[in-house]
Amino acid sequence: MESNYPNKHPAIFKLNEDLLFTIFYENASLNNHVGTMNTDWTYSENSANDGFTSRVVNTLRFTSQVCQVWRRLVINSPSLWGKAVDLDLLAVGKPEWGKEVVRRTGNALLDVRGTIRYGTIRGARNTGPLLELILQQHWARVRTFYINIYGVDNIDPNAWQAIYQPAKYLELFHLSTEYRAGSTITDGLLFAGDAPVLQNFRASHDLFSPDCSWLRQLRYLTFDMAELEGQFWFSLLQFLVILPELSLLEGLSMDGGDMSLWPSELQPGSDALTDFTLPRLRFISFHGGVNACTALLRYLTPGVGSSLKLSLTSQETDNINELLEPLQRYSNNFFKNHNATSLYVSYADDGVDIRHSRDSFIFPPWNATYYRGFEDFEIGIETTSSTSVDVMYTVLRSMLSSSLHSIKYLHLTDRSWEGCPLDPAHPYFIDFLFKFSGVETLYTNQDTLSALSEINSSDSGQIFPKLRELTVWVEDPMDSYSVNVFFERRAKEGAPLESAQIEYEDTGDGNESNELLDND
Numbered sequence: 001m002e003s004n005y006p007n008k009h010p011a012i013f014k015l016n017e018d019l020l021f022t023i024f025y026e027n028a029s030l031n032n033h034v035g036t037m038n039t040d041w042t043y044s045e046n047s048a049n050d051g052f053t054s055r056v057v058n059t060l061r062f063t064s065q066v067c068q069v070w071r072r073l074v075i076n077s078p079s080l081w082g083k084a085v086d087l088d089l090l091a092v093g094k095p096e097w098g099k100e101v102v103r104r105t106g107n108a109l110l111d112v113r114g115t116i117r118y119g120t121i122r123g124a125r126n127t128g129p130l131l132e133l134i135l136q137q138h139w140a141r142v143r144t145f146y147i148n149i150y151g152v153d154n155i156d157p158n159a160w161q162a163i164y165q166p167a168k169y170l171e172l173f174h175l176s177t178e179y180r181a182g183s184t185i186t187d188g189l190l191f192a193g194d195a196p197v198l199q200n201f202r203a204s205h206d207l208f209s210p211d212c213s214w215l216r217q218l219r220y221l222t223f224d225m226a227e228l229e230g231q232f233w234f235s236l237l238q239f240l241v242i243l244p245e246l247s248l249l250e251g252l253s254m255d256g257g258d259m260s261l262w263p264s265e266l267q268p269g270s271d272a273l274t275d276f277t278l279p280r281l282r283f284i285s286f287h288g289g290v291n292a293c294t295a296l297l298r299y300l301t302p303g304v305g306s307s308l309k310l311s312l313t314s315q316e317t318d319n320i321n322e323l324l325e326p327l328q329r330y331s332n333n334f335f336k337n338h339n340a341t342s343l344y345v346s347y348a349d350d351g352v353d354i355r356h357s358r359d360s361f362i363f364p365p366w367n368a369t370y371y372r373g374f375e376d377f378e379i380g381i382e383t384t385s386s387t388s389v390d391v392m393y394t395v396l397r398s399m400l401s402s403s404l405h406s407i408k409y410l411h412l413t414d415r416s417w418e419g420c421p422l423d424p425a426h427p428y429f430i431d432f433l434f435k436f437s438g439v440e441t442l443y444t445n446q447d448t449l450s451a452l453s454e455i456n457s458s459d460s461g462q463i464f465p466k467l468r469e470l471t472v473w474v475e476d477p478m479d480s481y482s483v484n485v486f487f488e489r490r491a492k493e494g495a496p497l498e499s500a501q502i503e504y505e506d507t508g509d510g511n512e513s514n515e516l517l518d519n520d
Helices: 017-030 056-064 068-075 095-104 128-141 157-164 213-217 236-245 290-299 320-337 388-398 427-433 446-456 481-492
Strands: 110-117 142-150 172-177 200-204 220-224 251-257 283-289 307-313 342-348 351-356 377-382 409-414 441-445 469-473 499-505 512-517
Touching: 056 068, 095 128, 110 128, 128 142, 128 157, 213 236, 236 290, 251 290, 283 290, 290 307, 290 320, 307 320, 320 377, 320 388, 342 388, 351 388, 377 388, 388 427, 409 446, 427 446, 441 446, 446 469, 446 481, 469 481, 481 499
Parallel strands: 110 142, 142 172, 172 200, 200 220, 220 251, 251 283, 283 307, 307 377, 342 409, 409 441, 441 469, 469 499
Antiparallel strands: 342 351, 351 377, 499 512
């Protein structure tokens, strides 16, 4: 199609309209991210105000205001408006505006997203009727469906019947609601079992059956194993039985619920399940009890370099030692295949936290074009005071065979109330520290540094031989004895530091202050 612009206009106005449409469509696609996607694929509810995400409607409006030709092209392109069904932004204007956007989509595929709140809930928006309209009249055209609902019982029950109809174009389905007993949202076979291009699914597990054929084609699966009484409730054992069949899976995120005891079929030595591998699996996220997590990780071998994100709760009845072997395998697999340069290690009376995280990024998992891979490794375990030490040393022990020589920055702190539990004579603690031969910068606190000083003055050798910069948080700025001792011993042992920095809380105005030391 030839351009109708005079030669006096800038070059972009000389482009053919088919090329202009391609540019507009790509712009809409770039701005069509469903919120800020983290590695657990959570949704930023403030996406309507986000400077990068969920602004397709605004992009189209601004583009249409440039000139008459651009306006005609935008308004008469249903596929552009199909990407603009953003309930958060459409709620800002009058209800008629939302209906007009849906009308402009014609017969194009729809990308539907948004957060719906009802009644007295803070930030309530009148977008429920628009969602009902889309479900009842346009479900067959939905390509991505990313909806969070607060007040799900306010939705017309008849509208929910749409999600039990075939979804031939659906690529992503995310439905987050607060569960209420007796809700009519679960009343049939999701998508009537017919969703041939679905790749990304997130919902509570009572919404689907393990027999759904579309499960086997998923690339990303997120669901909640909490004990709901839905029609399609199934157990962790049932899920582990079908999981080996999900051979295309690249990301798995699940809430294992509060399982204080293993099912008998998942006890060590049981032959109910056998080990299996998902070679494409690049990321695993698990939130729940230690035992349930152990049951999952023990049988599953992920792809090379798979990331791991665990948020666990440890009880006194847990056999934490059973988690050791799975953590060793996953730790080795990750650090062997990633050039990790930083590590955060923190201990407290109520938990242990170890993590390596890359900078956050926008990740629309249904679109392989933007796939950047996962590069995070996080283990967080909540503990009781009686189990915290055992849990800490189990986690440290699980990393002893990992390749940690590339770590340049180490954050190592003890936040316990009863003083530092890090025993400088404990073999697991010593062996763990000697893994960090490449550390150049250390951030720690006073109690931990005291333990490190004892190791430095022992016959065990020199920890952190390349250490050059030290930052220490102290409660009392007048009590920097342990810092000076560590500083002086490093110099005497032939590995002097270049600088040390003390951080403390200024009790006068509440601000953090710093004090610099040098080698003199």
